[in-house]
Amino acid sequence: MAQRDPKSKKIIRQQNETLILRAAEKVFAEAGFGGAKMQVIADLAGLPKANLHYYFPTKETLYRRVVEEIFHIWLDAAAVFEASSGPAEGIGAYIDAKMEISRRHPAGSKVWAAEVMHGAPVIQEWLETTLDTWTNGRIEVIEGWIRQGRMDPISPRHLLYMIWATTQHYADFDHQVTALNGGRALNDAEWTDAKAAVKRIVLKGIGVSSAEIAALPDGPD
Amino acid sequence: MAQRDPKSKKIIRQQNETLILRAAEKVFAEAGFGGAKMQVIADLAGLPKANLHYYFPTKETLYRRVVEEIFHIWLDAAAVFEASSGPAEGIGAYIDAKMEISRRHPAGSKVWAAEVMHGAPVIQEWLETTLDTWTNGRIEVIEGWIRQGRMDPISPRHLLYMIWATTQHYADFDHQVTALNGGRALNDAEWTDAKAAVKRIVLKGIGVSSAEIAALPDGPD
């Protein structure tokens, strides 16, 4: 299951932790925290269960680490919003980035969603600090764009919710999306269509000009 | 905890089943299937655990019933799409209905979301039949509207996903929404704002005319 052939020095630790985290992410995503079994994670990682507990003392420790990793991915996506010159570029790039995350890290997204749905026992503090600050910062940016007449005076907060919800839908509900796609996961072209559709509806919906939308990169390919 | 004072005839069964289902919905929503404990559900319902098993033989039986109930609520919302004369009215009403569900049944929505996220073990068949049929029917309706030039030629499928995702976000992520709202749940006015913002972005985003949007009922109140 695992390619541990190059048993070398103390890379072992990092290697095994990665192996375990990868497996844990998948199992937590599929079964939830309560439904996840350490034995299953161990099997998936190709290690004896006792070995998991050597690296991660408890199930909760392991879970926290998984959530932390996802958090960092989220932060990366959030960054593209920063260096943006206007709504078309900024929001368009943010949608692209979040769609890409949904595609590349569906398991992580699910763990995150489940965490929030269950009342955010682990990330509560983070919601109230980092996320709140980030959100309010972005709201101010959007309000600036509105004042400049570059988009309609819609509620920035609800706009952000819509973007989060829609982009994450493709990860969190990938099973449903697949079922409604004839049982096949979205292929490259379908992902491109999805991105384009989401960007088009959102950008037009907030009053970005058609010209600006058409000028966006990464559109129809 | 429970008002079982009017101990009468065989209403007992219905009364207790409702009590249990209500408690179960909440606990499943908060803890997930795996994390939910029969004892906790029993306590919340105000009944001894053995009594739960009298009405619902197994945890899975109980879970299935909870999911079924939510399914019926979903069907009701889906119905408003039917008797619609056009995109503004039909999609607007559908968004309103789904937002209302998120507000009234957040726990049910979460159970549903978790079920799908975990691979839909219980509702798999339903996804492939009822939902698939309903979705394709709606897609045809929307394509008709597009042919009639009543809205832009956007992908109906991704439009539906966006509506589902966004409206459910307010239920599934209510904890996050609350945290970002200063720790307070949305009040009446804020719910109205949310509905209006979502409808506005979506309807404008798909090319419904401003006049038609403005003519919608239930707008700013």
Next chain:
DNA sequence: TCAATTCCTGACCGTATGGTCAAGAAGACG
């Protein structure tokens, strides 16, 4: 009033699961 039926519940059981441990294997390092 007297079965018959339905409901109630404390006590109990078997198993699954998170977690421990002790003994040893495998590198690291001088």
Next chain:
DNA sequence: CGTCTTCTTGACCATACGGTCAGGAATTGA
């Protein structure tokens, strides 16, 4: 080499949790 540290693992707990059961309390219906 020899020792020190890190890693590995089968066997083993303790407990929590889903589910059972037997006996009794209500309700029903005649």
